[in-house]
Amino acid sequence: MPSLFDSIDLGAVHAANRIIMSPLTRARATEGAVPTPLMVEYYAQRAGAGLIISEATGISREGLGWPWAPGIWSAEQVAAWKPITKAVHERGGKIVCQLWHMGRMVHSSVTGLQPVSASPTTAPGQSHTYEGKKPYEEARELRIDEIPRILADYENAARNAIEAGFDGVQIHAANGYLIDEFLRDGTNHRKDEYGGAPENRIRLLREVTERVVATIGADRTSVRLSPNGDTQGTDDSAPEKVFVPAAKVLQDLGVAWLELREPGPEGTFGKTDEPKLSPEIRKVFSRPLVLNQDYTLEDAQKAVSSGLADAVSFGRKFIANPDLPRRFAEDIPLAKDDMATWYSQGPKGYTDYPFADE
Secondary structure, eight states: OOOTTSOEEETTEEESSSEEEOOOOOOOSOTTSOOOHHHHHHHHHTTTSSEEEOSOEESSTTTOOSTTOOBOSSHHHHHHHHHHHHHHHHTTOOEEEEEEOOGGGOOHHHHSSOOEESSSOOOSSEEEETTEEEEOOOOEEOOGGGHHHHHHHHHHHHHHHHHTTOSOEEEEOOTTSHHHHHHOTTTOOOOSTTSSSHHHHTHHHHHHHHHHHHHHOGGGEEEEEOOSSOBTTBOOSOTHHHHHHHHHHHHHHTOSEEEEEOOOTTOSSOOOOSOOOHHHHHHHOOSOEEEESSOOHHHHHHHHHHTSOSEEEESHHHHHOTTHHHHHHHTOOOOOOOGGGTTOSSSTTTTOOOOTTO
């Protein structure tokens, strides 16, 4: 039976183990969305992961509304990512860039633009801004004639990621952001070819993935989905009817691997009684499947040993435990993270968590 500590090929990326670092927004870039030298140390510390999925990284100013989050649309950003990927590789690690368009989850005070989405809707709750939290604003509906520029932004970001030294990319199609807003009927009320029937709501995901695959190759392209439950106010009335076919589309397009964020009834960030769709998705997606959300070491090993998953991604545990794979392997107690420093702008709670032997 496979183990979390066995190596695995994720398309063109050879991972030394199956303990994946999931994307973690940490807000340590500049106000211009340029990565900083502090981020070099942070990512290098965590190079023992089988694969690092970078923090969500904006494909455009329109799509990046989180303060102090990084982008990948400009030459300056590409140059600033290069020492980060180089440091990870020098420590024997692998890293892919998660490509992010936040859709309606941005605020105009950050982007200077009205948020866009599948339909004119407003997310619940409040948005992070440079001036503190503010209520979300109503998004405007993306016009059909704007879809080509969205696809071009993904193409540009994917090409830039490879230039910056990333081993591949992950298309962020989860968590209530733009692609997810198109996928789910709770936020997609369109009457055109991008709305209505599940195959229409899957269209943007398919077109984005086709463009990225054509740009950098299927073996360096992956996708993240969040099939079950409400995520930031984005939900679907029959998720199995859209996400299982979506996974089949990704299978047919040949993406290297697929990650699923699946909360349960006791989830730490998002709870739902809706059943997990990974067993059904497993039937239509034969390439490596990575599962995520609140896994313990024991639960993760069981998922991999049973064949339900090929790897498991961990988020919060990597914040305070840069050497998480070693701690798992040697049964070393895990350190606790400090939530107050998740989105602060300095080294505290970022690069100052000690390794087990320090």
